[in-house]
Amino acid sequence: MVRCLVTGGAGFIGSHLVESLVRNGHRVTVLDDLSGGSRQRVPAGVDLAVGSVTDVDFVDSLFAENRFERVFHFAAFAAEAISHSVKQLNYGTNVMGSINLINASLRTGVRFFCFASSVAVYGHGETPMRESVVPVPADSYGLAKYLVERELEVTMRTQGLPFTAFRMHNVYGEWQNMRDPYRNAVAIFFNQILRGEPITVYGDGGQVRAFTYVGDVVNVVSRAAETEAAWGRAFNVGSSSTNTVLELAQAVRSAAGVPEHPIAHLPSRDEVRTAYTATELARSVFGDWTDTPLAEGLARTARWAADAGPAELQSSFDIEIGGDRIPEWARLVNERLSTASR
Known part of the structure; x- marks a missing residue:
């Protein structure tokens, strides 16, 4: 029985990973601040430590008490498109929170560190995006993820902490957070259908x-x-099939049994137009x-x-800037949040 820590383990991908580790006979502890996760997603027999990866004292105490052998770091602020408007939250959580975990791992003898990175590290790179290309992130979220990847490389080389990073993208499935209007297109679309709103x-x-199915x-x-x-x-992991977002919207409404549900078009936003990866490297190492x-x-x-x-609708953060620097699409999201809270 291996002692494992899963940060973000009460959230979407993390909770699926926790179940997999438990099935494989491991002893698992979840660290989650519950801003996007739920206690109900933590299986019986799994310890839940409620707190933030940004709390140095909390993290150090948790590691000292448990002496984890493996860390799976999935806690993150993951609203890529708005990340440049919440720089403190993005870098504080995604970079410094990760550093806190890396330091605690080194102090307590963790034997392996798994990091949930993102396809966002590639920015506007050539598609399909490949691990052999030097990433040039196009937004603050992608930059934060790439910084942590590079820090893990330095840490393994100089201090001997083995790691693997997974560049994931557009993961969907059961238990996704449908409350968040900023991220997770599949969850947003299903929730809009359930709320009787147009898919946007x-x-x-x-x-x-x-x-990619979770x-x-x-x-x-x-x-x-x-x-x-x-x-x-670092490995790309994800589906080999591509779709447009409009095709996804049409597929979601068909899966929900409402193929004629209305679709509304919002203003464009500054985002990478085409993003998908080659996964041959991961398939060669882990098996197809x-x-x-x-x-x-x-x-x-849809059944879930x-x-x-x-x-x-609920968001766990506030935009850190104001005035004309807030893009129009984000203003519309804020209006939906304000209306929902009344």
Whole structure:
């Protein structure tokens, strides 16, 4: 039985990973501030430590008491498109929070560190995006993720902490946070249907993405600690199939049984137009896997969303700037939040 810590383990991907680790016989502790997660997602027998990765004393105490052998770091502020407007939150959580965990890992003899990175590190890179390309992030979120990847490389080389980073993208599935209007397109679309609102897409909806079912990601991530060939490296993990956001919206409403549900177009926003990755490297190291078809993954998600019911809109952060620097699309999201809170 290996002692594992999963940060963000009460959230979406983290909670799926916790279940996988428990099934494999590991002893798991979850660290989560519950800003986007839920106590109900933590299985019986798993310890929940409620707190933030940004709290140095809390993190150090947790590590000292438990002497974890493996750390899976999935806690993050993950609203990529708005990250440049919340720089303190983005860098404080995603960079300094990660540094707190790395330091605590070094102090207490952690044997392996898994980091949830993102396709956002590539920015406007050539597609399909490959690990052999030097990333040039296009936003604050991608930059934060890349900084942590580089720090982990330095730490492994100079201080001997093995790590693997996974560059994930557009992961969806059961237990996704439907409350958050800023992130997770699939969850936002299902919640808009459940709330009787139009599905909203930015611009013409022609943005190209690869939408990845959560179980496919977890099946790879859960094996990283035992795969020494993966240590010290970053891997793309995700679906090999691509769709436009408009095609996704149409597929979501079909999965929900309302193929004629209205779709509304919001103003365009500054974002990478095409983002999907090559996954041959991960498949060569971890073994090939079969991507869950989008229709099948959405059908599973639709059943869960219907059982969960409509979610009240809620955001865990405030935009740090004001005036004309707030983009129009973000103003519209804020208006929806304000209306929902009345």
